[in-house]
Amino acid sequence: MSDLIQRVDTNGVATLVLSRASAYNSLSLPLMEALIVEFDAINDDMSVRAVIIKGDGKGFCAGHDLKEMLESGEEAFYECTFNTCSQMMQRIVSLSIPVIAQVHGVATAAGCQLVASCDLAYAAESARFGTPGVNIGLFCSTPMVALSRAVSQKHSMELLLTGGLIDASRAEQIGLINQVVSNDALDKHVLAVASLIASKSRKTLAIGKSAFYKQKEQSLEDAYVTCSKIMTENIMLDDAKEGIDAFISKRKPEWQHC
CATH class of the missing domain: 1.10.12.10 (Lyase 2-enoyl-coa Hydratase, Chain  A, domain 2)
Structure with missing residues (x-):
């Protein structure tokens, strides 16, 4: 298992913890590759019937690792990064069991895309969501694919065009997440939902x-x-x-x- 991801299995539920806390769990190329490996392994593991994705540290996921991308400066690296991200998101949809996003802190850009790609999503009251790429001259085009399929056209466009953040309550209103949960109760609530799902065939x-x-x-x-x-x-x-x-x-x- 990669040191970029922690996996804990409990009674049919596999919890994957993004472990780049110092970088707000930004999706570096190695982290995305590691997630694909984990998804493939879980798909073949008949003992697992539900998956939880959560982030270590202060936030869920801040999107792509912009420092990594800026340091590369190579078109081939950018193409590989975005293609790998797209493959990883599609793995979630094609995975044979439900995937649940457990969100605290920020879920922005590709992090918001990750939430939108999951089958279910629950967030702490303190969570914030957005697709702020437009603010730095890089429109969130790949996050748009998942976002526009999770929420309505006008809500998607508002997030994409303004680059602003919305709170967890607003995310629930527009259908990006299932429910807002108190910060202290988030772990227990998501595990209860996942365990209920894991009790099925x-x-x-x-x-x-x-x-x-x-x-x-x-x-x-x-x-x-x-x-x-x-x-x-x-x-x-x-x-x-x-x-x-x-x-x-x-x-x-x-x-x-x-």
Whole structure:
């Protein structure tokens, strides 16, 4: 495991801690590469059924490592950085289990993109969000991809064009995060949500997450065709049969994750 990421597994929940506290967990190229490695490992780990991403130190993630990028000055390095970031964000969406962002402090630029890419997000009252690239002459174009898919057009454009920060309450209002939690209760709350998800069938979670993102890009008619087929395939699985029988028998299901 990279020293840039700490991983702690608890009862089916894998917590990944971004560990560049001195740089507000900015997404250096090595950190993004390390995250991709962790996501791939988790995808193959049948004991994990939910993932939490959080930041060490004073903030969640301040975006790309601008110092690293300025020191390079090479177009090839910039291209590699942005492509790797895009691959990493897409890994979150394609991961077979839910990913939860646990946000404290700042989540800006690619850090805000990371929040928007996760399936769920919870934030401390003190959290702040933004895409301030326009302030330094570098429009947040790749963060825009995730942001514009998470919140409405006008809310996305306001963040992107003004470069301003919004507080956690506003982030909840526009749908960037699920809920604001008190600073002291954030760890406990997010772990409780993740643990609840982890109590489900991993196979069912994978089917549902994949179906959600697939149908989201389709027309209403095509989405119903797709999801009707998926539900038919789902109900034929062992875990669906077990779950239905357990419900009828008023007992706790024993998942085989298949």
